[in-house]
Amino acid sequence: MEIEELKRMLVACAAVHRRKDEEEFKGARNNINNVPKEIGGDGEEKLVCVTSGVSFLGLAIVNCLLLRGYAVRILIDHREDREELRELMRRTCSNSVSVVTAKLTEADDLTAAFEGCRGVFHTSALADPAGLSGYSKSMAEVEVKTTENVMKACARASSVRNCVLTSSLSACIWRDGPLQDLSSPVINHESWSDESLCIDKKLWYALGKLKSEKNAWKLAEENDFKLATICPGLVTGPDFIQRNSTATIAYLKGAQEMYADSLLATVDVTRLAEAHLCVYEAMNKTAFGRYICFDRVIASEDEAENLAKEMGMPASKICGNAHDHIPCPFELSNRKLTSLMSSTLGRCYTESLSE
Secondary structure: OHHHHHHHHHHHHHHHHHHHHOOOOOHHHOOHHHOOEOOOOOOOEOEEEEEOOOOHHHHHHHHHHHHHOOEEEEEEOOHHHHHHHHHHHHHOOOOOEEEEEOOOOOHHHHHHHHOOOOEEEEOOOOOOOOOOOOOOHHHHHHHHHHHHHHHHHHHHOOOOOEEEEEOOOHHHHOOOOOHHHOOOOEEOOOOOOOHHHHHHOOOHHHHHHHHHHHHHHHHHHHHOOEEEEEEEOEEEOOOHHHHOHHHHHHHOOOHHHHHHOOOOEEEEHHHHHHHHHHHHHHOOOOOOEEEEEOOEEOOOHHHHHHHHHHHOOOOHHHHOOHHHOOOOOOEEOOHHHHHHHHHHHHHHHHHHHHO
16 A cells, blocks of 8 residues: 555656646657656756666666656666567657667776766666576676776766665675674664675675675765665565565575564565655755665564565575574664655645645
8 A cells, every 4th residue: 555655646746747847748658859857957858777677676667767757768788688678668658768788897888878868777686697596706796896887887978967876785784793882773874784794704795785885985976976875675576586586595695694683674676666766856955875775674483484485485594493583672774765755755745736
C-alpha cells in the first residue's frame, strides 16, 4: 500500500510540473523534443542516462523516470542486452527511451554517451560472469575503476550537472572495534565501513562499494559537479534472487553477523528507484551527501526464515542459532532520506489536490 501511495504521489507531482511548465506530455505519444524541461528551466531537455539499464535496479529506475516524464538514455555494456529492452521499447515511445552501448571501462566512451544528458544515474550493477562466486576481489577492483570512469565522464560531459550513485549499506555498517569504543551505536549517512576490516573478513562487495563511493566523492569535489549517493540494504522485489543474484549473494556474506547486530536490512526495488528519483530532483535545492535506504530490518527469526525462503536457502545461513540471538544496541537510521521523501512527495501531492 505504501508503494502504491508513493506511485500516486509521483504521478501527482508529474501532473503539477506539467501544468506549471505548460507542457503537453502525453505518455507514449511524446517525442524527445517535447519532453518537459528541467524545473527551474535553463532550456535543457529532461534527458538523463541510466548505466546498467538492464539490471534489476536499472530497469526499476528507468520505469520510475518514464512515469515522471523524463526521456531516458539507457547505457548497456553489450549489444546482446538490447534484447532485454525490447519489451520496454514496445511499451513506450521509442523517442522517450534510447539505448547506447558503451564500456564502463572506457571513460571516453562514457563521456560521449553522457553528452546531452542533464543527469546520470550510475547503478554500479556488476554481474559475476561465472555465476558462482557472487562477487570476487577482482570484481571489487573493477567496480572501483568503472565508477571512477563514470565520475570522470560526468565531469567531462558539458551537459551533465548531477549524478546519483548507487552505493550500498554495506559501505556503512562494517566498523571495527567493540561497541563501547565506537562514537555512536547509530548507523546513518555519516557512517563508513572500515576498509581493513572488509579485507580481513573478505567482504569484497562491501570493499568495492566503500572504495568506489569514497573515490566518487573525491572526484566530484575535484571536478566541481554535484553528486549524491544512496546506500541501500539488500535489494528485494519480484524474483530478486534470480534477477539480481550476484549482488544478493555478495551482500549476504556476513549475514549472520549483520543479523546478530540488527543491521540486516532490505529495501524493495521500486521504493529504491523512487528514492533515486526523489534525491535527483532535490539536488538543486535541499538534497546533498549520502542517503541510507531501507524499508525493513530483519529482526526476528520468522523474518529471517521468510527471507531465506524467498532465496531458497536455509534460515541458518542468515540467523545461525536463533535461540542464542541477543538483541544488539546498534540502530540503523534512514531518517535523512525519509524526511526528504516525505517532504518532497508530500508537497507535490498537496499541490496537486489544491489545483
